[in-house]
Amino acid sequence: MKAATSTLHMxxxxxxxxxxxxxxxxxxxxNPDRWALGLGWYQGLFAAARTDDLCGEASTHYTKLPTxxxxxxRLRDTIPDARLIYMxxxxxxxxxxxYSHGWLERSIDGPIETAIEHHPELIDYGRYAMQIAPWITAFGRDAILPVFAERLAIASQQELERACRxxxxxxxxxxxxxxxxxxxxGERLRDSPWRDRLVDHPLVGAIRRRLVPRSVRNRIKRHWQMRxxxxxxxALHRHLTGIFDHDLADLGRLLGTPLDCARFRDVVRERPLSWA
Known part of the structure; x- marks a missing residue:
């Protein structure tokens, strides 16, 4: 989640x-509610694919332990030969x-310090070794490709080729x-049901576009944006660094390279990393 999965998907x-x-x-x-729809529903998502197409999806919820x-x-039993990419x-x-995503969706409120206390998933979903280790055990290292958003940004073509291979x-x-x-x-608006009903109304929308200058509309939009x-x-940065450094040390052992918060960007940008 929040690691360039949408970009690679596109x-x-x-x-x-x-x-x-x-x-x-x-x-x-x-998700229990989606699983309850049955395998036929899932297969239907790929009904328009050609016979020889490679089919994929990009659900970040598959590595959200312990949630x-x-x-x-479920995935192992249904698609045991799946090829997986972990970003x-x-x-x-x-x-x-x-946190910013949750604030926009109104699933998280208050300052970030408070949110971390009440939403342990903010930390848990970024404990990459903890998240991916069970998948390595279940599927084997060769089935899972580690990809880092920082390297995808500077070596886009090479990383896409690597994913495709x-x-x-x-x-x-x-x-x-x-x-x-x-x-x-930063470009999204915070969820607001009353605002959306008002803006989506055809008559109100036409009046707004015709009578309200764009500069005024943009100033109003900033009220719902996290600029x-x-x-x-x-203190909080040190606290988080201490937590994540323990997990990154485990991830580094899986990747065969020393890894911590301080060196993370340099290490992952330097070259493609694979499981040791």
């Missing part, structure tokens, strides 16, 4: 011979982005520069 979908599901995150194996523990056994980014930056794509992968970054929190990422205090 780039894979742009390749001839790869069919990516809509919605991007069906969350079939993780959703059933995703792994990561600096865990503290991921946490801040997760991993899933068995025989075509020539091409990064599409026309595809914009996905899920930019700046929340700043962490020095």
């Amino acid at each position: 780039q894979l979908a742009a390749q001839p011979g790869i069919f990516m599901a809509t919605p991007k995150e069906p969350n079939f194996f993780g 959703l523990p059933d995703a792994l056994p 990561m980014r600096h865990p503290i930056e991921r946490l801040v982005s997760h 991993h899933i068995g794509y025989a075509g020539e992968a091409r990064w599409d520069e026309s595809i914009a970054r996905q899920n930019v929190s 700046e990422q929340p700043a962490l205090s020095d």
Whole structure:
């Protein structure tokens, strides 16, 4: 979650011979309500794919321990030969982005310090070794490709080629520069049912576009936007660094390279990393 999964999903979908599901995150194996819809519902997401297409989806809910523990056994039992891609980014930056996402959706309120106390998933979903270790045990290292958002940003073509090789794509992968970054929190509006009902009303919308200058509309929109990422205090940053460094040490052992918060960006940008 919040590690460039939407960007990679869109780039894979742009390749001839790869069919990516809509919605991007069906969350079939993780969410109890989606699982209850049955395998036929899930198969229907790929009904429009051609016979020889590679089919995929990008559900981040599959690595949300301990919140959703059933995703792994369900997926393993249903698609035992699945090819998996696990995406990561600096865990503290991921946490801040997760908080911003929750604030926009109104699933998280209050300052980030308070949110961390009441929402342990902000930390848990960024404990990458803890999340991926059970999948490595279940599927084997060769089935899972580790991808880092920081390297995807600076070596986009190479990382796309790497992802396509991993899933068995025989075509020539091409990064599409026309595809914009996905899920930019600073550009989204915080959920507001009354605002959406008002804005979506055809008559009100027509009046608003005709009579209210764009500059005024933009100033009003800022009321629902998170224009700046929340700043962490020095004490909170040290606290989070201590937590994540323990997990990153385990992740580094899985990847065969020393890893901690301080070195994270440099290490993951330098070269592609694979399981040791």
